[in-house]
Amino acid sequence: MITRSSLKHLRIPFSLFLLPVFLFALAFTPNLNEERLLLVFMILHLFLYPSSNGYNSYFDKDEKSIGGIKNPPKVTKDLYWLSLVFFMIAIVLSIKINLAFASMVTLYGLVSMAYSHPLVRIKKYPWLSWLIAGLFQGYFTFGMAYAGLSDFGWDILFKSHVMIPGLLTSLMLWANYPLTQVYQHEEDAKRNDLTLSRKLGIIGTFGFSASFFLLTAAGFAWFFLSKNQENILWVYLASMLPVVLYFLIWFYFVKRNPEKYANYSWAMGMNTISAVLLNGFFIYYFLENTQIMQVLGAY
Template identity: 75%
Template sequence: MNISKLAEWIVTITTLKSYSPNLIYDMITLSSLKHLRIPFSLFLMPVYFFALALTPNHNDSRILWVFLAVHLFLYPSSNGYNSYFDKDEESIGGIKNPPKVTKDLYWLSQVFFLIAIGIGATINFSFAAMLLIYGLVSMAYSHPSIRIKKYPWLSWFIAGLFQGYFTFAMVYAGLSALSWDVLIKPHVMIPGLLTSFMLWGNYPLTQVYQHREDSRRGDRTLSLVLGIKGTFLFSALAFMVTGAAFAWFFLDRNQTQILWIYLAAMAPIMLYFLTWFSFIRLNATKYANYNWAMGMNYFSAIALNAFFIYYFLENTQILQALGY
């Protein structure tokens, strides 16, 4: 990394008033801002809200800063870095027609990464270090010298593990200013792994419309290995395991009512999945497309975010305190 160049970026961004709008526009292109895919963070927010629901020490300031560090800076940094090295010409998650990447995207992603770590450092060293590790693993996922993405099972496992369990533990630690040992605490590991199960089931579905692009780059994704119909069968099995695991989790906590609400939240997601699968069985090539995949993501994000926000309000007894 060119430290002097990165330092110049940071100084410029932190002193914007001394620069003209045209200069800032020249430095940061519209395509780079699009490739950060900030709205795409919506799809990973259920992990944050689940951790928030189970966190014992709530603090208004930490709730805000952990959210911003992860969803406004860390995830967009990862998205931008991934896009810079992929240089996709066809649809990617959150962008149907991706613009060509420019050099400033690389530096912009690094600035966002440093800001995320900086926010984490205001909470504690452990949270900042977890943000750093997540970012480095994300870089290894995309960088051509390592490119975990080209290994089907390894990339599937690492993506689900870090976007699920590791992120859950990271958010849990940040929300309560806890240390590294949360990673091995059963009350964190179990729900954290549940989030990984969710992502392991959905992750291959996000790849079904990218087979041609992935093949062109030499990336053997799990969906490419399984085939389109095989991807749906694999995800169906993973969804069943995930549902059973969440049922056990809520029943073990004597939260039968929560279980029924969880199943109600999952119903429209599964209905969409089964409808999509029925079309795939008729014509896999035609219906394994961007629109159907993003629809699946949006249905999942809306339903699961709503459920975990409700679970947070219920589990912390905020609703009871408000008289509901």
Template identity: 70%
Template sequence: MISLSTLKHLRIPFSLFLMPVFFFALALTPNLNETRLLLVFLALHLFLYPSSNGYNSYFDKDEESIGGLKHPPKVTPDLYWVAQAFFVIALILGGLISLNFGLMLAVYGLVSMAYSHPSIRLKKYPWLSWIIAGFFQGYFTFAMAYAGLSDLDWGVFIKPHVAIPGFLTSLMLWGNYPLTQVYQHKEDSKRGDKTLSIKLGIQGTFVFSSLLFTLTGAGFIWYFMSRSQDYIIWTYLSAMAPILVFFLIWFVFIRKNEAYANYSWAMGMNSISAIALNAFFIYYFLENTQIMQVMNY
């Protein structure tokens, strides 16, 4: 019997925040197949990510707010086994596409376990955890989804047409990642985890993220121009506008009172980013695959 606490700690709805990477890969995939699309989506968003969430929650045993849970319930023993079961199901679904894709899912899962496991605990190394989290949730996941959607092998990781957009997704996540830590300084410090946000300080975190967001925006604009898709730039900037406005308003409040570095504002930032980015990349998928044009006839 799965406890209610375990279901909450899996944080399945939290997968929404990582969906833009999947939709970006989908938009650029040359060999679309409905079965593979469904399998990749389910493996990632219904099983792999929740498995990672649950596994990390089991070892963190947070008492204060975490991503997707303002008041996390006490962790129960079944969480560990349910997280492992979800991981195995993700691998099985991946294996239905190919052994290569299943192995990619395994690598992602093992790295995510190393993030919180006490014997490794990457989370306590500020710069290393930042690099690894951004790389695997961005570049690696983009290439992995691209490979799964098209049934390709590990060679996709070094192909320029995959590496460039993959790096852009990592830039995007490297900018946002420290912001997800600003309200957890007390909790992380209790466990001896010196996260990047703690190292930078609250206001330093916002300055750092603003620089990364600027680089990300410039990178995407260059990318669309390199593909002769200048018309997409305006749609991209329109999607980014509400994210930028929210971020700037939050930063203004933070400069006046750092108490605004709290769960509600952080989840507000995440929610607006997820809605805007998912909407944009779904649109880009429809436009780039010419489905939009077909729908207009």
């Protein structure tokens, strides 16, 4: 029997926060196909990511707020099996595209399982977990989505036109990743998980993320200018301005009272505003970069 708590722990709406990576890959897809687009979207956002969420929730057994759930219900055994079923569905559906894409989906799922599984538990290693989470949720996911959308194989991950934008998405995630841990210090300490945010401290976490946000902005500025897309750069900077303002306001309050303001509500607010604006920007970029807007304007 599938319990309501297990369905909640899948955190399907939380996939919104990783959608920008998919949309960015979509903007460069040379073999755009409506059926593959829908299939890759479903595989990643309705099955693979929820599977990862549920599996990690099962082993973490958090009692306080986690990403997407302010008051997580107690996990039950069916969550473990449900997460594996979702993983299997993701793999089976990905075979419909090609075996290479299916193997990428499988690797992503196994790495995400290792993040919280007690035999490996990458989560307890601060720098390694930061590196792997950003690399797989950014660059690898970008390449995986690109391969699935275009019906390509593993070799596409090592092409410069995939590696460069893929690494830019990793920069975004490396900047934001420690902020997602800043309100979980107490829970992580109970399990002896020395996350990067615990290692850096609350103030150090904000300083670290700020430096990577600047690096990300510089990287995207270089990328758009190198493609002679100065107008796109201005839209990107305008989209990120509210995120920067939110971050600075949050940081101001945190410096005054870290225990009070380094909390779930502020962190989820940061994630939500950045996800909404990035999704909006990358939809716009997809329409512009594929010249769909120009085609529609001709009619």
